[in-house]
Amino acid sequence: MKTMLITGNKGFVGSYIENYFENAYDCYGISRDDNIDIRLYENLEKLDISPEIVIHTVASFSDDVQSSFETNVIGTLNICKYAKEKQSKHLILISSLSVYEREENEYFNLYGRTKKQAEEIAESYCEQHNICLTILRLSQVYDDCGIARKNQGMLYYFIDMIKKNKRIEIFGEKNPLRNYIHIDYLSLVIEDVIKKEKSGIYNIIEKKNHTIIEIAYMIFDILNIKPEIEFLVDKPNIGNVYIPTESYDNEVQSISLRNGIERIINYEK
Helix, strand or coil: CCEEEEECCCCHHHHHHHHHHCCCCEEEEECHHHCCCCCCHHHHHCCCCCCCEEEECCCCCCCCHHHHHHHHHHHHHHHHHHHHHCCCCEEEEEEEHHHCCCCCCCCCCHHHHHHHHHHHHHHHHHHHCCCEEEEEEECEEECCCCHHHHCCHHHHHHHHHHHCCCCEEEECCCCCEECEEEHHHHHHHHHHHHHHCCCEEEEECCCCCEEHHHHHHHHHHHCCCCCCEEEECCCCCCCCCCCCCCCCCCCCCCCCHHHHHHHHHHHHC
16 A cells, blocks of 8 residues: 655645545555654654645645745655655646736736746656655635535635525625535546656636626525625625636546535435
8 A cells, every 4th residue: 555645634635635535545644643744844754644645735825925934835845855865756746826926817916926836846856866746736626514615715705695595795896716626536537647647837726607696696506595686886896716727637537516516405405
């Protein structure tokens, strides 16, 4: 059985990936909760693990420049160094569509900048030391039981309010696009990447984008509730995100947003 190391295994994505692979791999998870701070390489040197596969999910969303840089950039460099020292064969870096510096991406912020730097560091290091590197740029990730509620508040807000037969309130006048992927789909993509030993950078997106109004009407329809939506035009507009057209080309079947919403609603019954 191959050994797998998952960083950030107490977070949403990391914990889910660990649970998904625990029967197929000898899985080890590390996090700051276990006093393993990836910003300090000496913490990693203490680990008595030689993983063939490393999945790096740790990220800082802080608005503090130093904290974000140390975690997202220095932390990633340390994970790359660790993979080299332990002769790991494959490093999978979980990244984000936030790395795209585009005019239409109003969410290119400190997180996006430092994640882009992390990608560049990992690419250079892994190329120099002949480590297979896969970078997965995720769109918005959600799950059935609402662990992702903190990061995907709008989606769960729509579901919560419509289930209570209440009016949906939308800030501003815009109707921007969104793209959501289910955590199960991400797990299947990672499994496919490992199996095929694929390297490179891939956008992990659902095949169909939806405007926020389309998403609201979809939930109203699933719950068979008469739509009621109000635009709060005196509030700031909801920001645009950049959704690329190029996506991971594979045989893995994605989960449609409608099916994902139905799963959330059925889970909560």
